[in-house]
Amino acid sequence: MSSADLSSIPLKQRLAARGYDGLTLLCLPAILFLLALFIYPFLYGLVLSFEPKQGGIFANYQRFFSDSFLYGTIGTTLWLALPVTIATLVLAIPIAFRVRLMKNQRLLTTILVVPITLGTVLVAEGLLNYLGPQGWFNRTLMTFGIISSPVKLLHNYWGVMLSLVITGFPFTFLLTLSYLSGIDPALEQAGATLGAGPWDRFKHILLPLLLPGLAITFCLSFVQAFSVFPSAVLLGAPSGPTRVISIAAYQAAFEEYDYSMASAVAMIMGVVQLTIVVLVLGVRGLFYRGPAGGGKG
């Protein structure tokens, strides 16, 4: 077709042929909304972080990485987020495998999903009661003679860690379960008829097919745990061992009213999250990632 022919077709039709028509415009409000309230603030924050209250354009970043009270929060947060992510996965995988075998999954999944709706604040309040020195948890352990004096689980690392596992578990569990349900049961049966026992079926068939999904689950759980805020304040020691990076950002913004510094911390937070995600997704690229079905059908 020559260019003359092309130009004789009205622009509207040419656009429609490529998929742009009145209907496509329906997604415009959503796009504009997110550009205005997600992308713009992000870019604004990025620019703002290079416009410190005093000093050169990198002053905020220089301050962050020279003050151990600030740069230390990265390590503190990683030291919380990575074990929490691994713990929720270790908890979620066997439970998902078990639930998959059940005929009626609904009640159990509903109970397991409850912590999502409780939210971080309520879980923190509940744990303050439950894990306290006079709480049911310590009482039970002492009644059974497992411990002689109450275990200190509040206002330290463990309180935050436990609350993050509880609030993070449902999401990790649901993702794992849905990836697991995507694996054709006939594959496991085929493995069995070929002589593979339960462990071999897990190792050679289910696990390799699940790994790419687990990588995604790991990323999403990690990112959530990394941005811990309320439980670190309420259950942890916010000025010491659980002074996480979001506390540093919050203090900069709403206690020092230094939005420029707060934006810098938020950007650093984003970069660390992104780095871990990119690393994990890079490793994921080494696995098989196709559909987990057994063939045509």
Add this chain to the structure above:
Amino acid sequence: MTINAASFSELRLDRLSRDFGTHNALKDVSLTIKQGEFIALLGPSGCGKSTTLNLIAGLLPATGGGIWLDDKRIDPLRPEERGFGMVFQNYALFPHMSVNKNIGFGLKMRGVPRAEIDKRVAEAAALVRLQGQTEKLPGQLSGGQQQRVAIARAIVVEPPLVLMDEPLSNLDAKLRLEMRAEIRRIHNTLGATTIYVTHDQEEALSLADRIVVLRDGQVRQVGSPEDLFLRPDHLDVAEFMGFRNKVKGKVASVADGKASVAVGDAEISGRAREALSAGAEGFIAIRPEDLHPVAGSQPGLKAQVVSTEFRGREFVGFARMADGTDLSFLAHDKLSPGEAVTLAAEADRVLVYGAVA
């Protein structure tokens, strides 16, 4: 060829049953299969044929009866301990493993040394004509090639028994014919005892040494393809095997394996396939290709033509009898709708059954 079938002399299903809650999927199925046989389990969907196969494979526990391999009872064994080979309906190839790894999986699970695995996988791949494809993932293969991998994976472990669950149902018509011949060729080469589940009687007739017809979880008939094609034992088996015209009448006479049935004012003679008594209700069963129009003066089924369709050499006709029974038949000439017609078949081609229980 070094792939062999492990030797045993017979596999016995002894009053095998399976309930799903209150539903009896399989009731007291007994069957003996000899080494080297190719057995087809044939029946409409829901007849229990796949259940039987899953019970033999160990993928479902039986709720009654037993399975014996010679004098060894195998039904308490887990599937991985039975050592059978199975080809699944959707092939169930491991999507993350290459063709080689898929085929070699069973050998690896059996702890066969690496070098021997490679050698036997290469042989199996050659047997199913997959050379040059072995480094690909299953997703990169066509349906027919996936089917070949599934077969190679099942036979490479030299199983005493190969189980096939409707393996051709996902292929298009042309490929299905091709793979049918392949399966028969591989069976002839290896001599592995095979149990083949299908709902397609043509497939069963062309592949099997013996066919087991199942219906409602029970065995209706076991016999050679010729037996089933020519001499179905029951009316329902006859219908399933293509005797589509079923006409009710009254048994007029029975003698010497032959019987005649009065339908309207005509008497139709045929071969008696069940115990019959004169005067009782009876049915005749005739294949459409055996039923033809004859001159109105001859004895036959009186009917009115509904329509005819051109099928190349002949016309397929549809007619309705006065009592509403539908008939299909072959005709050399086109007939017009509404025309009265008398249809008859050679006595040898007509089967006579008693009243349905």
Add this chain to the structure above:
Amino acid sequence: MVKDTRLSTKLWAAANWALIGFFVVNLLAMIATVVVSSFSTRWLGTWLPAGWTTRWYSAAWAEFQLYDVLFVTFQIAFLVVFLSGLIGVPAAYALARRDFPGKKLIMLLFLLPLLVPPITFGIPLATVLYQTGFAGSMSGVVLANLVPTVPFVILVMIPFIEQIDTKIESAARVFGANTFQLFIHVLLPLLAPGILAALLLVLVRTLAMFELTFLTAGPTSQTLVVALYYAVFAAGVRAVQSIDAMAVIYMATTLIWLVIALRFVNPTQIVARAKK
């Protein structure tokens, strides 16, 4: 699934159940602690409180001005639900029905607010909202909460819309329906279950969303969860039981909607859909 009766398999199953049991028991015990505490007269150093009372509920109601807080909370939540449906559903429809250059980029734009945690984008967002004067008021809280919920509605609805046969719409067109009639008579009834499920989940999300509301709310635009945070944060000023009573009220408001939502959708399916 392959049935197995080996001892090791049974032990493993038992260990799994023990793990599930441990998690569920502790979770329920934690919730029970809050509920028991909220009904107790005094509860110090014993298994169960000294006595039972409901007065903390009236105390909490008065002390925390819960009437105002609940009113604000539901105003915000329903505004967020309405607006995210209004913006999200048409966008999901366009994305489900059209393929166009740049669609991948737009999908990424909708995916990011769900992947980036609220506190990370919340701080720059709050900064912008404060500069433009929205923050500190209800409109600021609603705007901030819409950032993750609009993409959420879109991603949940796209697969739901895709499964509706386009021929149904073509048929409606052939029989003379215009776009508006098509929407009212054909699409809305077909999409209703999906929209309902998505919006109920948005409601639960908004009620439980702490970070974004916390960062953008002023004294008169706090939702229940933020009020609860401040109460716990300033614990000691008020009786523990009264805070727990407030926590129970909060729990009830979210759990009711969750239970309703779960009547319409299976939680695994939501995730399976959202992850695509």
